[in-house]
Amino acid sequence: MISNVPSYEDFEKVTKECLIQAFELVFQIYSSYKEYDDENRYEEVPLNEVWEHNKVTLKMSLILLHQGIEAYMKGVIVKNSPYLLLEQKRSDWPTLPDSINKDFNTMFTIAGENLLHTFCAVSSDIIELETIQFIEDIRQTRNKAIHGTSPILSDPSNIIHDILKAYTYFFGKDQWFNDIKTWVQSNPLFGYYDWNFESIQSYKYLDFLDSTIGIKQLKKFVNFNIIGRRYFCPTCLHEVKSKDGNLYSKWAFLHPNKPFSTIVYCINCNFDNEIERSDCNKKNCQGNVIDMDGICLTCGQTQ
Numbered sequence: 001m002i003s004n005v006p007s008y009e010d011f012e013k014v015t016k017e018c019l020i021q022a023f024e025l026v027f028q029i030y031s032s033y034k035e036y037d038d039e040n041r042y043e044e045v046p047l048n049e050v051w052e053h054n055k056v057t058l059k060m061s062l063i064l065l066h067q068g069i070e071a072y073m074k075g076v077i078v079k080n081s082p083y084l085l086l087e088q089k090r091s092d093w094p095t096l097p098d099s100i101n102k103d104f105n106t107m108f109t110i111a112g113e114n115l116l117h118t119f120c121a122v123s124s125d126i127i128e129l130e131t132i133q134f135i136e137d138i139r140q141t142r143n144k145a146i147h148g149t150s151p152i153l154s155d156p157s158n159i160i161h162d163i164l165k166a167y168t169y170f171f172g173k174d175q176w177f178n179d180i181k182t183w184v185q186s187n188p189l190f191g192y193y194d195w196n197f198e199s200i201q202s203y204k205y206l207d208f209l210d211s212t213i214g215i216k217q218l219k220k221f222v223n224f225n226i227i228g229r230r231y232f233c234p235t236c237l238h239e240v241k242s243k244d245g246n247l248y249s250k251w252a253f254l255h256p257n258k259p260f261s262t263i264v265y266c267i268n269c270n271f272d273n274e275i276e277r278s279d280c281n282k283k284n285c286q287g288n289v290i291d292m293d294g295i296c297l298t299c300g301q302t303q
């Protein structure tokens, strides 16, 4: 008999783990760089030098992305039958009553082209040529990186874009962000300082994406229409100010995006906040979106 036959859920878990860690590796480089808060240092050591130094980490990220894509394809195949993953000749399968027990994980499983062809054969939806090309490009890029010939790794925006593209294709828009937050919050150390304050720190992921792939690309991976004027979120602002910090990130949007809307929705904390429409009293600020504590959500000035 063949024991420990994997399930779709096993592969889904591995897919998400690989993709989240692929993302996290690149994010951590950016995040440590941004921690300095020192203009001189930023001038003397531009970010691209840091990416250049961390090429090997980008390579690890790419390997994880490829691993995640393979795990996803295996999961789809397993939904049909896990035995389609086996490479061995069927006459060698230990399935007859007198055959010895064999752990599925010790058997050879299909990879590369065989995996892709089987995935296409069993998928309930027709797989578009563009998706096949995407999967194939990642495989080849990863092979080049492993063999040391790839010049493509000094710019992190490609890999970040590809990770989000894969995640969104497999699990839908927003899911990457929800799953990253869940992963961060499942850390046993999370919440010791202040649960709410730590929760809204996820805006740093959005800032990172804003500065690497840009808002237009990010739009493809979230449900909410983020092309529009951005405002401070009263909830995020309150949490940061409660710890005497400063918030520079704006991830709240008028909802709906109309001139007389009285709600802003924040894609970071998912809260709706009521606002008033009146002109900000700060010179040169064109803002007219003021929160219920009288803070202009365009410039941050208290009215």
Ligand SMILES: [Zn+2]
Residues within 6 Å of the ligand: 200, 233, 234, 235, 236, 237, 266, 267, 268, 269, 270, 271
């Ligand atoms: Zn918020």
Ligand SMILES: [Zn+2]
Residues within 6 Å of the ligand: 280, 281, 282, 285, 286, 287, 296, 297, 298, 299, 300, 301
């Ligand atoms: Zn203002």
